[in-house]
Amino acid sequence: MPKVICDGEDWIMSVCQVTKNILNKMRDVECHYRDIKYIDDHRYVIAPAVKTYNDGKYILNASDCFKVSCFGYDRYGFSILSKRWHGYNCGIRPIEPSPSPPGREKAINVLILGFDSASRNGFIRKMPKSYKFLKDELEAVFLNGYNIVGDGTPDALFPILSGRTELQHPYARQRYSKEIYLEPNLFIFHTAKQDGYQTAYYEDMPWIGSFQYRYNGFSRRPADHYLRSFLMEETSHGSKWWKGIHRRYCLGATPQYQFLLNLTKQFMNLSTKRFCFTFIADISHDDFNLISTADDDVVDFLGHMKRSGKLKDTLLIVMGDHGPRFSPMRSTYQGKIEERMAFMSIILPERLKMERPSALKSLKSNSKVLTTPFDIHTTILDAMGLENLSSDFIVPNFKIRRGMSLLQKIPRTRSCDEAGILPHWCVCLNTKWYNVLKTDRMYQKTADSLSEYINNITDEKR
The missing domain is CATH 3.40.720.10 (Alkaline Phosphatase, subunit A)
Structure with a gap:
């Protein structure tokens, strides 16, 4: 199958900062970050926007994930119209884990x-x-x-x-x-x-x-x-x-x-x-x-x-x-x-x-x-x-x-x-049956196991 090829260029990566490549091409970049906040598996809320400018970094806090929209102007062009980009991304928000029990600090x-x-x-x-x-x-x-x-x-x-x-x-x-x-x-x-x-x-x-x-x-x-x-x-x-x-x-x-x-x-x-x-x-x-x-x-x-x-x-x-x-x-x-x-x-x-x-x-x-x-x-x-x-x-x-x-x-x-x-x-039950020779060690063992099983479950009645 052909590889999945995705069009376009993301302005923002998971570090919540405009990429250097975009900053080299664009000026006066303004981005609006909105956290996607989890409530339960079927509900979430979109937080109010927080603005950053140019190479300003957004700090993840309430959520790992966000939607973001940015606009800016061509650094070397003469257009007075801004270019816009909208996208989604995730990072890793800082979390202080529970303390490990003594001796468990370096577990696998x-x-x-x-x-x-x-x-x-x-x-x-x-x-x-x-x-x-x-x-x-x-x-x-x-x-x-x-x-x-x-x-x-x-x-x-x-x-x-x-x-x-x-x-x-x-x-x-x-x-x-x-x-x-x-x-x-x-x-x-x-x-x-x-x-x-x-x-x-x-x-x-x-x-x-x-x-x-x-x-x-x-x-x-x-x-x-x-x-x-x-x-x-x-x-x-x-x-x-x-x-x-x-x-x-x-x-x-x-x-x-x-x-x-x-x-x-x-x-x-x-x-x-x-x-x-x-x-x-x-x-x-x-x-x-x-x-x-x-x-x-x-x-x-x-x-x-x-x-x-x-x-x-x-x-x-x-x-x-x-x-x-x-x-x-x-x-x-x-x-x-x-x-x-x-x-x-x-x-x-x-x-x-x-x-x-x-x-x-x-x-x-x-x-x-x-x-x-x-x-x-x-x-x-x-x-x-x-x-x-x-x-x-x-x-x-x-x-x-x-x-x-x-x-x-x-x-x-x-x-x-x-x-x-x-x-x-059970795949073991979906295999095809085959005959076992009388010389096979399992031949007698199977019969013994079966009779032992039957005797065990009928023992109380007998």
Whole structure:
């Protein structure tokens, strides 16, 4: 697919200052900044304008995001008419995080970069450069047995970000009630914030938001830095949808996916402990083929993370939520498998590998066994040193926890039932049957296990 090319030139970048290039061409530049203030996931207000002149800088305070309009005069022209520009942008407003508990000041940072509808095989096909960079340069561990636990993005993100299913949250489905909201305190952002982290949750396509399309969303910010109100305002007039494919995927003069990557990079440059979840949907949700346009830029982003030394103390997860759900491929056998097997790659920080030499070995071993979104939640908390806060939920009638840390060995015999995966979503049940020879060690073992199982459940009656 051709790369997304965005027209025009932005006068203002995330630093809230007119660019040098514009100042070299324009004089008497005046800009009006208006904060976009979050109220809840469905409401926001636009603050009164604050003026700056020429190279004057606007200081973010009440919000990370703003709309801005500027005008000025051609520095070398003779026109008495001003040139005007209008746009949107975001930065990182200063926040004083909660103090870290004693001894927790230098805990591992976390960055999760997700792409909507990215199956394991789909990512390998459409993002070959990014996959190669993850494999060769970052030595990522790919979870080849990673199995989703439910339908769509919410059933992938509820377990990862909270360790719970939808039913273990307030019942905030829109068709049930318009008054019940999801509780931010049940999500990992709150856990991290309580431990002294600054938190960020960046997700595009607000009209089909992960927690707003079927649900009522949040009544207060789930993370310190949150884009929902900004993108609701930026897309509210609908003008970008009528100006062709390039305008649709742009935010001003920048591709929207690149905007999210830039903001993520800016957040990860903070000096505090950092927890960031960035979820990009607009270049993969409607047409997964389009994700290939971001391949080079994702490689650049990952390369920056490595070159800047961030990966020394940052757990990096690059993932998909599920595979194709409504493309023609979905009707094929391959498509049904890919829908259930999302892309999941994990890069352990150098510091963690030094402090826990067995962690990488366990992670590599677990790449070949059945794993789920619940495990990702427990793994993140384990890497942060907060495993004691992970869910201890055990599926009824089983003995092991539903969510297990990938930094410790997971039993190879683990079943979908034990992992909390319903039969419809279990890839193990969607494989084709084959005959086992009588000489196979599993032949007799299977019969023994079956008779033992039957005897156990009939023991009380007998």
